Amino acid sequence: MPDLQEVFRMATEKVRQDPGALDRQVTKQHKVMRNRRMGAIATVLVLVVAAIGIYAFTRGATQEVPANHGSIATSIPSANGSMLDLRTGKLTPLPAAIATSGDYYAVSPDHSKLAYNACCTVSSPVYVANVDGTDVTQVSAISAYASQWSPDGSMLVYQQRGSTTEHLGNLFVWNVATGQRTRVTNLDQTHSWGYWAMLPSFSADGTSILFQLPRGSHPNNPTEDLWSVPVSGGAPTLVRRNAGSGYYSPDGRWLAYVSPVCYLSCGQDGLWITSVQGGTPRLVAQGDLGWLRWSPDGRRISYSEGGSVYVLEVATGSAMQVAVGGNAEWFDDNTLIVAPPPH
Numbered sequence: 001m002p003d004l005q006e007v008f009r010m011a012t013e014k015v016r017q018d019p020g021a022l023d024r025q026v027t028k029q030h031k032v033m034r035n036r037r038m039g040a041i042a043t044v045l046v047l048v049v050a051a052i053g054i055y056a057f058t059r060g061a062t063q064e065v066p067a068n069h070g071s072i073a074t075s076i077p078s079a080n081g082s083m084l085d086l087r088t089g090k091l092t093p094l095p096a097a098i099a100t101s102g103d104y105y106a107v108s109p110d111h112s113k114l115a116y117n118a119c120c121t122v123s124s125p126v127y128v129a130n131v132d133g134t135d136v137t138q139v140s141a142i143s144a145y146a147s148q149w150s151p152d153g154s155m156l157v158y159q160q161r162g163s164t165t166e167h168l169g170n171l172f173v174w175n176v177a178t179g180q181r182t183r184v185t186n187l188d189q190t191h192s193w194g195y196w197a198m199l200p201s202f203s204a205d206g207t208s209i210l211f212q213l214p215r216g217s218h219p220n221n222p223t224e225d226l227w228s229v230p231v232s233g234g235a236p237t238l239v240r241r242n243a244g245s246g247y248y249s250p251d252g253r254w255l256a257y258v259s260p261v262c263y264l265s266c267g268q269d270g271l272w273i274t275s276v277q278g279g280t281p282r283l284v285a286q287g288d289l290g291w292l293r294w295s296p297d298g299r300r301i302s303y304s305e306g307g308s309v310y311v312l313e314v315a316t317g318s319a320m321q322v323a324v325g326g327n328a329e330w331f332d333d334n335t336l337i338v339a340p341p342p343h
Contacts, residue, residue: 014185071121081105081116084323084336086311095133104146105329105337108153112339115147115156126158128176134170139174143180148201153252155231157184157200157209166190171200171211173231184209185235199291204252206232212244212261224261243272247301248294252276256292256301271303273314284317291327293313302328302336307336 081099083092093099098116106115114131117140118124126147126230134288140160147158154176161169171185191214200211209231212224224244227236239246244261248254255276258269269289274281284301291304301312302322309323322328328336 012310069244081339083331085338086322086334097133097136098129103326103339105339106147106149107329107331107337108149109151110153111332115149117144117147119145128156139170145197146199150202150206151204152206157202159198159200162195166195168198171198171209176330182233184195184229185236186229201230201247203248204248210239210246210248212246226257245290245292247294248299249294250296256294258289258292285312285319289339292326295330295333297333304328309336
């Protein structure tokens with residue numbers, strides 16, 4: 001083994017033979033330190049992005065209601081229904097036979113047919129026609145209201161009632177293939193109601209019908225509850241107390257509804273969204289709200305408020321006024337059929 005003097009001599013000679021070794025070592029250390037700094041910065045950025053994502057995901061559980069913003073505020077002709085392109089604001093009038101005969105519209109799932117009715121005269125049955133206005137078929141026997149298609153387009157539900165009274169009438173289902181009408185409710189017809197609309201709609205799987213029903217005797221107990229009944233008929237099942245204008249999301253996971261629902265003034269209504277599995281409802285809008293409708297892709301909800309139509313982004317809670325008119329139905333994800341106020 002070499003002694004200390006020999007080791008010192010060998011090391012000294014190596015340095016003399018490679019005078020750039022020290023510079024290279026210093027440069028190497030600088031690179032190591034720089035890489036460490038860049039790694040630390042990247043880690044901080046990842047944590048910041050993750051925190052923003054968590055906040056965006058969880059903020060919907062709060063009860064803060066975003067303010068409406070933005071508007072294209074297209075004016076709808078006073079006597080005609082029109083298609084409204086939400087991307088451009090362009091209005092396209094419906095065919096005359098449909099546009100002048102309807103205050104309420106419903107679009108078949110394949111976008112080929114419209115169900116419609118005028119409101120609210122003695123002779124205002126529900127009709128179905130092709131979108132171009134041809135092949136008009138009368139669906140209801142007498143005056144009816146607020147028809148809606150089943151998810152597969154094989155059935156249509158509507159509320160049939162005598163418009164000369166304020167009785168509720170009953171819900172009927174019309175089979176598109178056979179033309180057969182089936183009554184699915186047997187409701188008490190002894191009360192008269194100032195506001196009689198049950199606003200029926202199908203569940204996402206098409207097996208049941210959601211509707212609102214007055215509780216008590218108007219005007220002493222002016223509230224609504226949401227109920228469900230099988231499409232084949234039977235005893236209704238309570239879905240939610242003090243709620244109305246209910247509508248399931250297309251995937252069946254969510255229920256949008258208005259609460260409270262009052263005949264007389266009860267302050268501002270709230271538009272709520274809740275999971276059908278339970279949990280805390282989320283308040284997303286407030287005002288004199290009604291006529292809730294999910295877009296086909298489940299990302300937006302249209303509703304009427306104070307004589308105007310709004311579209312709400314479900315994920316963010318932001319809403320935009322899109323039309324001055326009565327109410328709206330989705331034709332597709334980017335198009336609404338907007339009706340004027342009832343005649």
